[in-house]
Amino acid sequence: MIAVAEKFTYSKYLQLDDDKRYEIIDGELFDMSPAPSLKHQAFSRNLQRLIMDYVYGNKLGHVFDAPADVRFDEHNVVQPDLIFISHANEGILTERNISGSPDLLVEILSPSTFHHDQERKKALYEKFAVKEFWVVDPANEVIEIFSLNGKKYELLAFASQKGTVDSSVLKGFSVTIEQIRAKEFDKK
Numbered sequence: 339m340i341a342v343a344e345k346f347t348y349s350k351y352l353q354l355d356d357d358k359r360y361e362i363i364d365g366e367l368f369d370m371s372p373a374p375s376l377k378h379q380a381f382s383r384n385l386q387r388l389i390m391d392y393v394y395g396n397k398l399g400h401v402f403d404a405p406a407d408v409r410f411d412e413h414n415v416v417q418p419d420l421i422f423i424s425h426a427n428e429g430i431l432t433e434r435n436i437s438g439s440p441d442l443l444v445e446i447l448s449p450s451t452f453h454h455d456q457e458r459k460k461a462l463y464e465k466f467a468v469k470e471f472w473v474v475d476p477a478n479e480v481i482e483i484f485s486l487n488g489k490k491y492e493l494l495a496f497a498s499q500k501g502t503v504d505s506s507v508l509k510g511f512s513v514t515i516e517q518i519r520a521k522e523f524d525k526k
């Protein structure tokens with residue numbers, strides 16, 4: 339008889355005591371160390387500020403940033419860079435985590451997380467019916483927005499270095515690469 343590896347659970351995750359960041363996908367534990375680059379963090383900060391201003395200015399819901407646990411189920415827990423939860427969906431908010439599928443998730447790519455974010459997490463978000471998924475690539479200055487159509491993601495919007503992308507979940511919200519660029523890293 340072949341031994342089957344035991345799947346990692348959220349309960350075991352909560353017992354970890356090493357100050358590292360982890361995610362669980364299909365019961366497999368992924369170490370999210372080291373911390374993202376400052377360029378990554380600048381893109382995240384700039385996009386978060388724009389989304390927060392829009393969401394709170396229009397009283398649409400709640401915005402969170404990493405590290406915040408999104409617990410889809412006992413074997414799938416992630417920490418997206420940015421999270422939007424509409425008022426209609428706020429029943430998934432608990433004191434400890436977000437327990438269910440947010441309306442919109444944003445992943446900002448790092449060289450070390452590229453495959454993890456582009457493949458594993460995109461498939462996971464699709465599986466758990468996250469309505470909209472953004473991929474932001476600071477190195478190439480690209481934004482891709484995927485919108486759930488039935489049970490599959492379709493590319494809704496794409497911008498590379500120039501251009502505007504519009505959200506379908508945040509009606510009326512649009513953003514350009516120029517607005518979220520990490521200007522502190524521009525060559526002078």
